[in-house]
Amino acid sequence: MISYWEKTSFITYDYLIIGGGIVGHFAALELAQQQPNAKIALLEKGLFPHGASTKNAGFACFGSLTELEADEHTLSIDAQLQLVEQRLKGLEQLRQTLSDTTIDYSPCGGYELLFDTAENLEARCERWNSLLQPLIGSDTFYNADQEIAAQGFSTKHVKHMVGSRFEGTINTGKMMYALSKKVASLGVMRYTQSEVIGWEPHPTGVHVNVRVGDESLVLQAKKVGVCTNAFTKKWLPELDLNPGRGCVLISTPIPNFSLKGCFHYQEGYYYFRSIDQRLLIGGGRQLAFEEETTIQFGINPKIKAALVEDVQRFILPNTSFKIEQEWSGIMGFGPHKKPIITTIDDRVTLGIRLGGMGVAIGASVGTAVAEKMYSN
Ligand SMILES: Cc1cc2nc3c(=O)[nH]c(=O)nc-3n(C[C@H](O)[C@H](O)[C@H](O)COP(=O)(O)OP(=O)(O)OC[C@H]3O[C@@H](n4cnc5c(N)ncnc54)[C@H](O)[C@@H]3O)c2cc1C
Structure with missing residues (x-):
């Protein structure tokens, strides 16, 4: 049972975002920045984000050498380079939005450990360096064998190490905390412990069913962004997810x-x-x-x-x-590492399937979701 005041002030929104991970927060942030007068709410099932965004390892990465090589089985080189570009831009956006100090960004560089003789390693590094050159502007991968012992690793097992100059780390907790604060400061209502059960199209927009404890209620919005990553499949079983x-x-x-x-x-x-x-x-x-x-x-x-x-x-x-x-x-x-960013009808946009690179692409996926929501 809701009051007249709740009914007139808390039920209807311009934009509703479902899912309070990095993508949902960046979608809400972009909407709030582009449409400062819009009523926006973000619905999260957990008390904290309860998927991957506060559970990850905090690597600000765009792909190690053998990972990029392995991805050649599922994506063309052009598609892979687009993905690397999206990761690089997403990381830049994350750092610009929240600041390096706030998220403890460390440009420490990355390393890949190899346990076999690793044939043609120099040539493989060179090949990917020249593919990445237009995006990065200088060589990314290099032979870091001399650092194996200095890092304290067993030289009996670790035969080679490939350095990657432009990788770094962040503090994931600080990142999501700062992002939540920023989104709230722009007037986005953040409702946690609010589990969306489903949604239905309606002549004036979309009706979203929300369960809060033992109660359920229906919120209304002109547009909905679905940023529930792996959890989206229960609503859309046909997704390749x-x-x-x-x-x-x-x-x-x-x-x-x-x-x-x-x-x-x-x-x-x-x-x-x-x-x-x-x-x-x-x-x-x-x-x-x-x-x-x-x-x-x-x-x-x-x-x-x-x-x-x-x-x-x-x-x-x-x-x-x-x-x-x-x-x-x-x-x-999914079958490859490209995320799904699509509007499934005029009013519901998905930004999902981020794989193991959501720190890198979360900002750009969330922003793309918002752009589709306010421009369609
Ligand atoms: C162990 C681990 C380590 C990782 N390490 C890295 C790393 O180092 N670097 C990197 O780039 N990426 C890493 N990732 C991947 C990265 O964390 C994810 O790609 C990213 O967090 C996905 O963000 P998201 O917003 O799409 O999804 P999520 O963070 O999963 O957010 C979706 C949100 O939707 C909410 N939700 C779900 N269903 C509902 C519902 N019915 N109603 C309301 N809310 C709902 C969930 O509670 C969740 O908070 C790692 C992931 C894991 C699990």
């Missing part, structure tokens, strides 16, 4: 520990970095693809054991460490 769970482990503080850079291996499936003198490591989804194709949060013991073993074997071979915390997040994947 699959969930993918990712897990992260973080150690207790290790005296004098700090890695210089952000690190990946096996086509980007694994990643690690340091934060606050702790080791953060995640990934390994490919060890149990089927089990990890889920929207249920949780830690797969097989993946956790593999990550811990890698730490002991070649990341911190001479250091004892203890896992203090572990968590999972849910990503959205």
